[in-house]
Amino acid sequence: xxxxxxxxxxxxxxxxxxxSHVEPWVKPYExxxxxxxxxxxxxxxxxxxxxxxxxxxxxxxxxxxxxxxxGCGCN
Amino acid sequence: MxxxxxxxxxxxxxxxxxxxxxxxxxxxxLPDDRADLMYHYYDGGGVQIDxxxxxxxxxxxxxxxxxxSYYVDMVSSASIDVITTASPYKEERTQYGLGFEYLRGKVxxxxxxSNSKENDYDAxxxxxxxxxxxxxxxxxxxxxxxxxxxxxxxxxxxxxxxxVDRHIYGVDVSQIVSKKLILAASWETTTExxxxxxPYRQVRFVDAGAARxxxxxxxxxxxxxxxxxxxxxxxxxxxxxxxxxxxxxxYNDTWGIDSNMFEVSYxxxxxxxxxxxxxxxxxxxxxxxxxxxxxxxxxxxxxxARDKELSTMDSQTLGFGVGYEFTIPRLKYVQKLSANLKYxxxxxxxxxxxxxxxxxxxxxxxxxxxxxxNVIRLFFSGWF
Numbered sequence: 460x461x462x463x464x465x466x467x468x469x470x471x472x473x474x475x476x477x478x479s480h481v482e483p484w485v486k487p488y489e490x491x492x493x494x495x496x497x498x499x500x501x502x503x504x505x506x507x508x509x510x511x512x513x514x515x516x517x518x519x520x521x522x523x524x525x526x527x528x529x530g531c532g533c534n
Numbered sequence: 535m536x537x538x539x540x541x542x543x544x545x546x547x548x549x550x551x552x553x554x555x556x557x558x559x560x561x562x563x564l565p566d567d568r569a570d571l572m573y574h575y576y577d578g579g580g581v582q583i584d585x586x587x588x589x590x591x592x593x594x595x596x597x598x599x600x601x602x603s604y605y606v607d608m609v610s611s612a613s614i615d616v617i618t619t620a621s622p623y624k625e626e627r628t629q630y631g632l633g634f635e636y637l638r639g640k641v642x643x644x645x646x647x648s649n650s651k652e653n654d655y656d657a658x659x660x661x662x663x664x665x666x667x668x669x670x671x672x673x674x675x676x677x678x679x680x681x682x683x684x685x686x687x688x689x690x691x692x693x694x695x696x697x698v699d700r701h702i703y704g705v706d707v708s709q710i711v712s713k714k715l716i717l718a719a720s721w722e723t724t725t726e727x728x729x730x731x732x733p734y735r736q737v738r739f740v741d742a743g744a745a746r747x748x749x750x751x752x753x754x755x756x757x758x759x760x761x762x763x764x765x766x767x768x769x770x771x772x773x774x775x776x777x778x779x780x781x782x783x784x785y786n787d788t789w790g791i792d793s794n795m796f797e798v799s800y801x802x803x804x805x806x807x808x809x810x811x812x813x814x815x816x817x818x819x820x821x822x823x824x825x826x827x828x829x830x831x832x833x834x835x836x837x838x839a840r841d842k843e844l845s846t847m848d849s850q851t852l853g854f855g856v857g858y859e860f861t862i863p864r865l866k867y868v869q870k871l872s873a874n875l876k877y878x879x880x881x882x883x884x885x886x887x888x889x890x891x892x893x894x895x896x897x898x899x900x901x902x903x904x905x906x907x908n909v910i911r912l913f914f915s916g917w918f
Contacts, residue, residue: 483669483670483672484672485713487671489713490710490713492771493771495771495777497771497775497776497803498716498769498771500708500767500769503857503913504589505570505589505915506855506874506876508589509574509911510878510911513576516843517843517882518793518819518849519785519787519793519822519843519844519847520761520763520783520787520793520795520819521724522723522761522762522763522785523720523765523785524720524765
C-alpha cells in the first residue's frame with residue numbers, strides 16, 4: 460500500500476507540473492531515430508495482443524503489459 | 535480492499551488535475567489508420583487453438599479515432615487436466631471490441647468496450663484512459679481504469695451460476711531519455727471478486743480406499759483476489775538501424791503468487807522492405823498458498839487448488855518473426871501493406887504438478903509435468 464501511495468503521489472506531482480513549461484533536452488528535430496517504426500513499443504498490436512492472451516491464459520501473473528479483455532479459452 | 539478505495543480516490547484526483555490543466559497549444563498524435571487480418575494457431579499440451587483476428591483503426595479530423603476488433607478461438611482440448619479427470623472437448627470463444635479516442639491538445643481520452651463469449655463463460659469489459667504528453671513531449675503519462683463483469687456457467691448443470699466483478703487500475707509513464715533511448719514503467723492493480731475458479735477442475739487427495747490411491751473433489755478458491763504488477767522496459771536504437779528492447783515485470787497477489795518475467799527483443803530491418811524480429815522470454819512463479827498437487831485428505835483446508843497455472847512453474851519462449859512491406863499502385867487508398875509471419879516455441883515446466891498418465895506409481899511420486907507449445911501468427915496489415 461505504501462508503494463502504491465508513493466507512486467500515486469509522484470504521478471500527482473507530475474500531473475500538476477505538467478501545466479508548466481519544461482525545456483526538452485531532446486529537441487523535436489533530434490527524434491528521427493525515435494520516430495523510426497522499429498522503435499515503436501507495439502508495432503503489431505494484433506499480434507502482441509494475442510501473445511499477451513497466450514501468456515495470461517497459462518501463467519498466474521498478469522498486468523503491466525497492456526490491456527486485454529476477459530475470457531480465457533484455456534480450461 | 536482498502537487499497538482499492540485509496541487508489542480510486544487518488545486516480546479521481548489525478549484525473550481532475552489533468553482536466554483542470556489548460557490544453558497545451560501543440561497537438562499530440564492519434565494512431566495511424568490501419569487494418570490487420572490475422573490467423574493464429576496454438577498447439578501444445580494436447581490443446582489446439584486457432585482462428586481469425588481482425589483489428590481496424592480509423593481517424594477522423596485528426597481529433598477522433600475509432601477502432602473495432604473481432605477475434606475467435608476455436609479450441610480442441612485434450613489437455614492433461616481433461617484426459618485425467620474429464621473427456622476431450624471442442625468449443626469456440628468469440629470476442630468483439632469497440633474503442634473510441636478523442637485528442638484534445640496533448641491529452642488523449644480513450645474509451646473501449648469488449649465482450650468475450652464462450653458456451654459457459656461471458657465476459658464484458660469497459661475501459662477508460664487519459665494520457666498526456668508533457669515536458670516538451672519527452673514524457674507521456676497514462677492513467678487507465680477497466681471494469682469487468684463475467685458470468686460463469688457449467689455445462690450440464692443448469693443450476694450453477696457464478697459471477698466475477700473485476701477492477702483494474704493502471705499507470706504508465708513513458709520517458710524519452712536520449713536521442714536513442716526510451717524507457718517506460720507501468721503499474722497495474724487488479725481486484726477480482728466472485729467465482730474465481732474453474733467450475734470443472736478438481737483437486738486430488740490421498741484416499742487409501744481407492745484403487746489408484748487417490749480420489750478427486752472440486753476445487754475451492756477464495757472469492758477475492760488482488761494482484762499488483764510493476765513493469766519496466768527500455769528500447770534502444772542501435773547505431774546500424776536496429777532496435778534492442780529489455781522488459782522486466784514483477785507480480786504479486788493476495789493468493790501468494792509471486793512472479794518475475796524477463797524478456798529481451800531485437801528488431802532488424804533488412805533492406806527497405808523486410809523486418810526481422812527475435813525475442814526470448816523467461817517467466818517464473820511461486821505457487822498459490824492453497825495449491826497442492828496431492829492433499830493429505832478430503833476437505834483438507836478451506837481453499838483447495840490443483841490448477842497448474844497456480845503451481846510453482848516456469849516458462850521459456852523463443853520467437854522469430856519476419857515481415858515484408860510492399861505497395862500495390864492500383865490500390866490508391868492503401869499507402870502500404872505488409873505480410874508477416876511470427877513463430878514462437880514455448881516450454882512450460884511445473885515443479886509440483888505431476889503427470890498422472892503413468893499408472894502403478896505411488897501417489898505423489900509421479901514425474902513432474904512439462905510440455906512444449908508452438909505458436910504461429912500469420913497476418914496482413916494495411917495502412918490507408
